[in-house]
Amino acid sequence: MTRGEIKNVILEIIADIDEDADMADLNPDEPLRDQLDLDSMDFLDIVMELRKRYKLQIPEADYPELATLTSCINYLEPKLKAL
Amino acid sequence: MADYSLIIIGGGLSGLAAGIRFARFGGSVLILEKHAIPGGLNSYYFRKGFLLETGLHAMTNFAEPGDKRAPLNRLFRQLKLSRHDFITHEQFSSLIHFPGGSTLRFSNDFSLLQEDIAARFPGEIDGFNRLLAAVNGYDPFTPREWISTRVMLGRFVHDPLLTDMILLPLMVYGNSEEHDMDFAQFVIMFRSIYQEGFFRPDGTMKDFLALLVETFTAYGGEIRYNSQVQSITMTDHRASHVKLAGGETVTCDAVISTVGAPGTFAMLSLPRQEEKYAGRMTFVESIYILPRQTKKEVKGDHTIIFYCLSDHWQYRQPAKPVDTSWGVICFPENFQGMPLSDYFQIRITHAANYDLWKKASSLDYAAMKQEWGAQSREITAKIIGNYQQNIVYEDSFTPITIERFTAKARGAVYGSPVKVKDGRTPCSNVFIAGTDQGFLGIVGSMLSGVSIVNQHLLKE
Numbered sequence: 001m002t003r004g005e006i007k008n009v010i011l012e013i014i015a016d017i018d019e020d021a022d023m024a025d026l027n028p029d030e031p032l033r034d035q036l037d038l039d040s041m042d043f044l045d046i047v048m049e050l051r052k053r054y055k056l057q058i059p060e061a062d063y064p065e066l067a068t069l070t071s072c073i074n075y076l077e078p079k080l081k082a083l
Numbered sequence: 084m085a086d087y088s089l090i091i092i093g094g095g096l097s098g099l100a101a102g103i104r105f106a107r108f109g110g111s112v113l114i115l116e117k118h119a120i121p122g123g124l125n126s127y128y129f130r131k132g133f134l135l136e137t138g139l140h141a142m143t144n145f146a147e148p149g150d151k152r153a154p155l156n157r158l159f160r161q162l163k164l165s166r167h168d169f170i171t172h173e174q175f176s177s178l179i180h181f182p183g184g185s186t187l188r189f190s191n192d193f194s195l196l197q198e199d200i201a202a203r204f205p206g207e208i209d210g211f212n213r214l215l216a217a218v219n220g221y222d223p224f225t226p227r228e229w230i231s232t233r234v235m236l237g238r239f240v241h242d243p244l245l246t247d248m249i250l251l252p253l254m255v256y257g258n259s260e261e262h263d264m265d266f267a268q269f270v271i272m273f274r275s276i277y278q279e280g281f282f283r284p285d286g287t288m289k290d291f292l293a294l295l296v297e298t299f300t301a302y303g304g305e306i307r308y309n310s311q312v313q314s315i316t317m318t319d320h321r322a323s324h325v326k327l328a329g330g331e332t333v334t335c336d337a338v339i340s341t342v343g344a345p346g347t348f349a350m351l352s353l354p355r356q357e358e359k360y361a362g363r364m365t366f367v368e369s370i371y372i373l374p375r376q377t378k379k380e381v382k383g384d385h386t387i388i389f390y391c392l393s394d395h396w397q398y399r400q401p402a403k404p405v406d407t408s409w410g411v412i413c414f415p416e417n418f419q420g421m422p423l424s425d426y427f428q429i430r431i432t433h434a435a436n437y438d439l440w441k442k443a444s445s446l447d448y449a450a451m452k453q454e455w456g457a458q459s460r461e462i463t464a465k466i467i468g469n470y471q472q473n474i475v476y477e478d479s480f481t482p483i484t485i486e487r488f489t490a491k492a493r494g495a496v497y498g499s500p501v502k503v504k505d506g507r508t509p510c511s512n513v514f515i516a517g518t519d520q521g522f523l524g525i526v527g528s529m530l531s532g533v534s535i536v537n538q539h540l541l542k543e
Binding site: 017018019020036037038039041042044045048049051052060 | 107108109148149151152157160161163165166167533534537541542
């Protein structure tokens with residue numbers, strides 16, 4: 001998967017989690033949590049959705065890597081390269 | 084391989100929420116419900132053509148869609164239910180009625196309560212507003228030692244009458260302890276009742292339960308009714324299967340039990356520890372159905388009236404079968420925008436004594452119901468006016484009914500005063516969710532189911 005494709009996957013997962021998510025003005029380098037007003041329970045959904053779709057196991061210690069859109073892409077790029 | 088990754092004991096609101104949460108990410112899950120329909124404490128039944136709801140007076144934790152941090156909306160996101168499709172009806176207003184004409188009103192607009200406190204207790208409003216600031220700055224989910232609410236309240240509010248008036252609705256709608264409550268629990272209740280407020284879903288509890296069951300089965304979850312679990316069997320210190328009352332066994336990797344701590348321990352062949360885990364606060368409730376045209380004869384403008392007619396309000400198990408000196412009067416139709424029907428209901432709740440109801444013979448039991456019902460109608464008529472002559476149908480339940488239908492030891496609707504906050508049991512793959520885990524009310528018990536699944540089963 002390319003970085004652009006990974007970005008689209010993340011945005012699609014967030015849209016699926018939160019029917020009120022407004023992603024038009026999302027700053028890729030600012031924390032998603034603050035911008036979208038999401039909590040740790042919502043972040044678990046992103047992790048679980050990635051596991052369900054790509055059989056990707058993300059240990060709890062790595063959850064901070066998913067803080068911003070850019071850090072998500074950086075973290076997932078090597079893991080999803082083969083797909 | 085086990086038959087199911089997860090078995091959930093109990094198809095009430097916490098069990099259904101846990102089931103949806105687990106099934107949503109592909110886990111195989113079976114809910115075992117001992118009754119013929121789902122819901123547990125919050126269920127429904129039919130009598131004489133009326134659909135009667137059990138448990139529910141109102142849902143707490145009202146929030147508009149879009150308020151993302153509100154517990155109600157977080158719950159809906161976790162269950163992947165659309166909050167926008169969920170139509171709600173907010174309360175009119177509610178009343179706290181104490182002796183000497185002391186009344187306070189509150190609604191889903193917090194300023195009504197502040198105005199009434201300022202008007203009736205002018206010397207206390209500054210303290211009340213400081214209490215509000217303390218509540219807003221408090222995180223009730225941080226693990227801490229038990230803190231006395233009465234001691235904490237004493238720092239802000241000095242009139243004992245106002246203290247009791249603030250506490251009555253919060254205690255009667257969720258406190259499993261007598262007299263006092265943990266301050267964290269107080270903060271949760273204060274927010275969910277005074278700051279967020281009462282509402283009810285459009286449609287009935289039957290519709291709401293159907294939505295949950297439908298969501299659960301659409302994710303591949305299975306639910307079996309009339310399936311009472313007799314025991315949870317351990318192999319190498321882990322639960323390996325559950326045994327049903329009929330003798331059938333079902334294997335599993337983990338169990339979530341929503342039948343309370345004593346019931347769960349009994350299934351694990353551990354001591355029930357009732358003296359520690361069984362709550363003492365239980366209730367009787369009467370449901371009256373009256374023709375709508377007679378509603379003008381009662382003072383029925385509020386949604387819920389929390390009353391006390393005694394000078395010394397005591398939130399504790401009474402020494403007699405029922406304590407009618409205080410209670411709750413609910414008008415279940417008094418929510419904004421509810422469709423009118425030909426009838427309206429009055430529901431009346433009082434604290435009760437489990438032991439006195441338990442030891443009564445069936446003859447005495449029926450006579451006690453009659454006697455206490457009559458006393459309850461007479462006392463509540465002092466507040467809302469006479470309604471007895473217009474009743475077309477009535478039904479009532481006692482602590483014994485609650486125990487039978489909800490599996491809660493001693494009919495303690497709010498479960499154990501000692502909460503198992505992390506949901507853990509002596510068995511490493513058996514967890515407790517629901518009332519005895521610590522969250523209360525419909526929204527709270529559902530969040531309990533969700534959080535136990537998140538914490539113990541998804542983050543692996």
